[in-house]
Ligand SMILES: NC(=O)C1=CN([C@@H]2O[C@H](COP(=O)(O)OP(=O)(O)OC[C@H]3O[C@@H](n4cnc5c(N)ncnc54)[C@H](OP(=O)(O)O)[C@@H]3O)[C@@H](O)[C@H]2O)C=CC1
């Protein structure tokens with residue numbers, strides 16, 4: 001018997017991508033899709049690319065509609081998921097694509113989000129190093145998963161190996177990210193109109209204000225950071241609908257050799273399918289991960305600047321959200337981790 005699934009926020013970008021991936025998953029049946037302003041319309045009118053789901057109609061997002069499924073995925077705006085937690089207590093597996101259950105610190109939540117704080121769930125980044133093991137060990141059998149922020153998981157995966165091995169200094173991280181506007185969701189925002197973003201690159205949330213900063217700090221502390229994690233984080237919207245190209249740098253720890261540095265990343269990801277370190281001297285492009293559940297990393301050691309440089313490419317809607325959610329779901333349920341997920345991108 002397949003697992004029955006309800007996906008809320010199904011008219012949005014994250015919900016749509018979860019449905020695209022789950023529609024190819026042999027162990028689940030997509031039974032219910034819900035939305036807000038678009039409730040009552042056919043799913044396919046909002047997601048015309050999801051041809052195999054043409055029979056589904058968007059229902060209102062209420063606890064009653066979501067209850068009674070084996071799996072519920074919440075892909076709602078920040079601050080909206082928490083209200084369903086109690087009502088979904090009997091649902092065996094709930095996955096939140098939003099930020100409501102990511103942070104362990106109520107102070108960090110108050111500083112970067114505001115509103116009611118909700119407890120942290122198991123973080124949905126299986127390859128992340130945590131206390132010397134991988135996060136996937138914690139995902140086995142879990143009943144509540146918080147899928148990551150796309151920028152946050154890209155930077156955390158980029159730097160966790162170096163932090164865990166003590167070969168970089170986590171007190172002086174600089175990350176600059178080229179990001180596509182689909183990361184901001186589908187609702188109308190004047191600053192994201194095509195006329196505002198085509199032919200230009202727009203920085204936003206500059207100067208320590210981006211909401212993913214505490215999420216990265218939490219991940220790198222978990223990876224074993226010695227001392228404070230300080231990060232200067234600057235995202236820049238560029239005219240590609242999906243994708244993140246994150247360039248993260250940090251000082252090389254004293255006395256560490258080039259071999260020890262590269263070995264840290266090789267050891268962390270050498271056996272991984274969905275997080276891959278490229279050969280020395282090569283760096284990823286966003287097209288290589290488009291539609292794929294892959295994070296591709298390129299590593300350089302800049303001795304003149306005394307910094308390690310990691311360039312990471314991720315599809316924000318796949319490895320950055322929906323793919324991470326499905327990969328984590330597979331682990332939680334004891335299914336093959338790669339099921340319904342691909343490592344191949346869509347290029348050119
Ligand atoms: N886009 C991305 O790359 C990533 C997104 N996420 C997270 O996923 C979540 C969804 O984001 P995204 O898909 O981009 O956003 P969208 O704006 O594209 O979609 C939002 C969805 O939520 C529904 N919705 C809006 N308001 C409410 C409400 N008050 N109650 C119930 N449903 C509501 C909308 O329904 P309707 O259309 O009917 O109004 C729509 O289905 C967010 O928390 C986001 O931060 C996480 C990582 C990456």
Ligand SMILES: CC(=O)N[C@@H](CCC(=O)OP(=O)(O)O)C(=O)O
Nearest residue numbers: 098099149150151180181183184
């Ligand atoms: C272009 C753009 O705005 N991108 C979003 C990424 C959103 C994301 O990763 O999801 P959460 O909002 O759930 O954390 C941002 O930078 O906030």
